[in-house]
Amino acid sequence: MVMNKRSSDTLVEQIVQLLRAQIQSRTLRPGSKAPSIRQFASQHGVSTFTVVEAYDRLAAQGYLQARRGSGFFVCELAQPGPEQRPRLTEKAVDSYWLLRDVFENSDRGIHAGCGWLPDSWHDGEALQKALRHAARQPDDLLRYGHPKGHAALRERVVRLLAEQDIQADPGQILLTLGASQALDLVARRLTQPGDTVLVDDPGYSNLLSALRLRGLQLVGVPMTPTGPDVDALTSLLQQYQPKLYFTHTQLHNPTGASYNAATAYRVLQLAQQHGFMLVEDNVSHGLLGSAAPTLAGMDQLQRVIHIGSFSKTIAPGLRVGFVAADAALIDELVYHKMVSGMATPQLNEQLVWHILTEGHHRKHLEQLRDRLARAQQRTARRLDMAGFTLFFEPGAGMFLWAQAPAGVDPLTLSQQAAAQDILLAPGYLFRPDQSHSSWLRFNVAYCDNDRLFAFLDSMQRHDFVAT
Structure with missing residues (x-):
């Protein structure tokens, strides 16, 4: 094989593909010595540095093994076994x-x-573009990010919230590992084991599991197609004194319901009267084309903690969510975030920022x-x-x-x-x-x-x- 210097594949990639094919076809037998670096470079008209990089990559992939003073030898490839993941x-x-x-x-x-x-x-194409953009600035990805998360993305979140009539500034935004970490941080900061909290019934299963693990007493508020049953909520508040109400306001999980304005107003009124805070889970907002009221938009983050995520609209594997709340509470949540996991991955946050701003996302x-x-x-x-x-x-x-x-x-x-x-x-x-x-x-x-x-x-x- 002659190296093609005009190919879209780099010379290193071409060498890797060539030797990998020879090893897989057993043209190069397990245990045999691979061509020496100098010999391969001379035969194919490439530099020894290029061959070294290709051999190192093949060693990392399990095709070659480096032996000090002796060169590289072909590995015995593991035979594919039966599917290990359970049915x-x-x-x-x-x-x-x-x-x-x-x-x-x-x-x-x-x-x-x-x-x-x-x-x-x-949108896989948008993610690929974002990855290429991030690769051009690798130094930005090597250090810990800002405790509150990538500054440019927090500014973008502020603009996205403004479209929902939620007024905030970057100091009121904390980026998290998805909405799950956001919910966990709020519960960790504002509750103690044994406290009573309200939740939607039915509600988000992962959240319910996390709250039970924390030792909280869960009181379910029945859901209707327009949000929680406010009469039932009023009755429950005569029996319980909850610290928080965790509720999913738009395209509710699992029912698909969304609050209407009357329900949102009445829930906020009851929260004020009975002295509890509202944790508004709004991770599905991007999937709702029409305008719908949010508790945070009506309250402006006074008694409401607003939680969002890009998992539903960009990619769940990036694990980028956020909390919007009063600035003093955000500072307290930052401490819990840093203690439990330091900063969130700056690479993921930059990828989300690039996808949101490159112009195709809408x-x-x-x-x-x-x-x-x-x-x-x-x-x-x-x-x-x-x-x-x-x-x-x-x-x-x-x-x-x-x-x-x-x-x-x-x-x-x-x-x-x-x-x-x-x-x-x-x-x-x-x-x-x-x-x-x-x-x-x-x-x-x-x-x-x-x-x-x-x-x-x-x-x-x-x-x-x-x-």
């Missing part, structure tokens, strides 16, 4: 099930109950919203035909909350689905007390699948009642 059927449908599935998922499974978008729905969001709206409509019709009853149809976002047909137990149904590599999310996972629920959460982005609905249709022919 869905090997997991119990318990309170940790959805958390584990993020990391232990089956590639061929149907993730109809998960909480994230398919990889192909994200168009991507519009396309994503349209795609989800179509998926919402299709999934709603098919669930209706399968005998499910919908909580309501949000027409946007990822989730539909559906009640199983009479006589069908969602937990048993989910266990049977797992045996066929179908991930369902039974409703009890979203209850504050994990009590029985006849409901399930469906992620519409994964539900355009005939195998899923063939399974659900089989409920008419099989017994899925609890044993």
Whole structure:
């Protein structure tokens, strides 16, 4: 092979590809000595420095082994074994099930109950551009970032919040490892084990698990299609004195509900009267095309702590979220953030900043919203035909909350689905007390699948009642 100096691949990459192919085809046998660096450089007309870099890369990848004073030798390649990740059927449908599935998922499974978008729905091209941009400034990525997070991204968050009528300055913004860390920091700073907090019922399963682990007493506020049931909330406040109310205001997880203005006003009024703070989880805002009220917009961060994230709209793996709150509280949260994990990754924050500012993101969001709206409509019709009853149809976002047909137990149904590599999310996972629920959460982005609905249709022919 002659090195092509006009190729889009670097000379190092060409050498790596050549030797890797020879090792994989066993032209270069395991245990044999690779051509010496000088010999290879002379034969192919490249510098010895280029060959050294290529050999080092092959050694790092497990194809070559360096032996001091003797050169490089070909390694015995490990033979691919059976798939190590467990099938869905090997997991119990318990309170940790959805958390584990993020990391232990089956590639061929149907993730109809998960909480994230398919990889192909994200803007991969924008992420590649952002990575190339970051690579041109590597020195910025080697040191710890600002304790509050990347300054330019915090300024961008301020502008995004202003579009929701939330007035803030960069000193009121703290970047976090996704919304999960933001929620955890707030709970850690403002509660002690044994405290009572209000939560949505049903509510975000990961949050409920985290609050239970902290030893908090969870009191559920029933959800309606327009937000929490304010009459039920009023009644609960006569029995309890909560410190906080954790609530999801737009495209609620798992029901898809969004607060209307009347509900938001009444919840804020009750918080003022009874002296508790509101933690507004608004991670799905970018998926909602129409304007909707936020608690922070009506309160201007006086009694409201506002939490957002870019996981739903850019990429969950980047783990970039934020807290917007009173500046004094932000300073206290910074201390807890630094103690638990120092600064957040500056690379990830720069990537998000670049994607938000390069000019294509708004168009991507519009396309994503349209795609989800179509998926919402299709999934709603098919669930209706399968005998499910919908909580309501949000027409946007990822989730539909559906009640199983009479006589069908969602937990048993989910266990049977797992045996066929179908991930369902039974409703009890979203209850504050994990009590029985006849409901399930469906992620519409994964539900355009005939195998899923063939399974659900089989409920008419099989017994899925609890044993």
